[in-house]
Amino acid sequence: MIYFDNAATTKPCAESVAAVNGALERFGNPSSLHKLGLEAELIVTDAREAIAEALGAKAEEIYFTSGATESSNTAIFGAFRAYGKRKSRIVITSVEHPATAAPALLLEELGCEVVRVSPRDDGRFYAEDIAAAVDDNTFLLSMMLINNETGYILPVQETFSLVKKKHPEALLHCDCVQGFMKIPFKVKKLGADMLSLSGHKIHAPKGIGALYLRKGVHIPSLLYGGGQERGFRSGTESVPLIAGFGAAVNKLAPTIKERLDYVGQLRDRLTQMCAEKGFSVNSLPDASPYVVSISVNGLRSEVLLHYLEKKDICVSSGSACSKGKKSSVLGEFGLDAVSDSTIRVSFCAENTANEIDTLVEQLENAENELCKVSK
Numbered sequence: 001m002i003y004f005d006n007a008a009t010t011k012p013c014a015e016s017v018a019a020v021n022g023a024l025e026r027f028g029n030p031s032s033l034h035k036l037g038l039e040a041e042l043i044v045t046d047a048r049e050a051i052a053e054a055l056g057a058k059a060e061e062i063y064f065t066s067g068a069t070e071s072s073n074t075a076i077f078g079a080f081r082a083y084g085k086r087k088s089r090i091v092i093t094s095v096e097h098p099a100t101a102a103p104a105l106l107l108e109e110l111g112c113e114v115v116r117v118s119p120r121d122d123g124r125f126y127a128e129d130i131a132a133a134v135d136d137n138t139f140l141l142s143m144m145l146i147n148n149e150t151g152y153i154l155p156v157q158e159t160f161s162l163v164k165k166k167h168p169e170a171l172l173h174c175d176c177v178q179g180f181m182k183i184p185f186k187v188k189k190l191g192a193d194m195l196s197l198s199g200h201k202i203h204a205p206k207g208i209g210a211l212y213l214r215k216g217v218h219i220p221s222l223l224y225g226g227g228q229e230r231g232f233r234s235g236t237e238s239v240p241l242i243a244g245f246g247a248a249v250n251k252l253a254p255t256i257k258e259r260l261d262y263v264g265q266l267r268d269r270l271t272q273m274c275a276e277k278g279f280s281v282n283s284l285p286d287a288s289p290y291v292v293s294i295s296v297n298g299l300r301s302e303v304l305l306h307y308l309e310k311k312d313i314c315v316s317s318g319s320a321c322s323k324g325k326k327s328s329v330l331g332e333f334g335l336d337a338v339s340d341s342t343i344r345v346s347f348c349a350e351n352t353a354n355e356i357d358t359l360v361e362q363l364e365n366a367e368n369e370l371c372k373v374s375k
């Protein structure tokens with residue numbers, strides 16, 4: 001099986017699985033005062049410190065959640081509940097993941113003005129365009145670091161810096177799901193007040209994520225109850241999943257640059273071979289190499305995806321999260337013409353050059369066998 005759908009989810013690494021299993025055995029509740037409880041609390045503390053260190057943040061700025069969807073919902077609704085009485089505008093980009101776009105839509109239904117900034121005709125975002133959409137009435141700007149459908153890297157640092165200068169009161173949130181542990185960045189340099197992370201995109205289990213909240217940012221929580229996570233996220237901590245998240249970060253953090261180089265070579269090989277065969281590469285050359293959007297001679301995405309699946313190659317059509325629904329994101333990037341014929345190939349450092357050769361060979365076979373039927 002060749003797995004090229006790492007932007008949808010990744011295989012948990014051995015270190016993460018071992019940490020999950022270890023924490024399942026040491027099954028205490030971190031709130032308990034006895035030995036088992038303290039052991040569990042220590043596991044949570046270690047993982048929190050690993051994530052904080054990887055981000056260049058303080059441990060007390062990290063809150064565990066069930067995943068990036070919860071993190072972004074918490075950030076967006078929290079910002080609304082903290083500032084929505086005084087201000088009514090939020091700014092997002094038009095290519096956000098539904099974990100951001102859907103809460104923004106709900107706020108629009110509740111009466112907020114939601115400004116969705118699009119890329120220019122060249123398919124790129126410009127910091128000044130996004131910053132210009134933020135005004136004195138804006139309580140939140142939320143933009144992703146790397147787009148999950150094309151790998152496009154948004155100018156987050158430049159935008160946040162422009163906005164902080166002109167509108168220091170606006171909260172700045174960044175969905176870093178496709179960037180964390182893949183490209184080097186530190187939260188202070190990025191300038192984010194809030195940041196969403198997900199475990200299962202970095203070889204940790206599903207159902208675990210984190211929200212970074214800069215010290216001094218106060219938003220109300222989404223969940224009320226026993227007051228875990230320093231009162232911010234009630235509910236008994238999922239110690240095994242947290243342990244798995246921390247272990248994956250500990251494993252990956254030291255090799256971000258090496259893996260980026262290696263995956264860059266894989267991407268270059270794929271794009272070069274695609275060019276030779278006449279397949280279109282829709283991702284820009286300076287996109288994250290972890291995500292490559294390609295199209296083969298107008299072949300419909302689903303047809304191609306199932307053809308490859310029969311050959312034991314897993315890719316996705318656009319975004320796995322937009323299953324069944326047509327995503328508008330490719331159109332926003334000026335890729336309307338190929339949006340029905342796009343597959344997303346997303347890498348991890350376990351992928352190999354041989355796997356790429358097999359993929360391209362099968363794409364060629366698909367073109368030869370299916371093109372006339374499908375067109």
Ligand code: PLP
Pocket residue numbers: 007008066067068069070097099144146147148175177178197198199200208209321
């Ligand atoms: N944001 C981006 C960019 C994503 O790619 C995803 C998952 O596909 C999410 C948010 C949601 O993450 P989670 O599955 O942890 O809720």
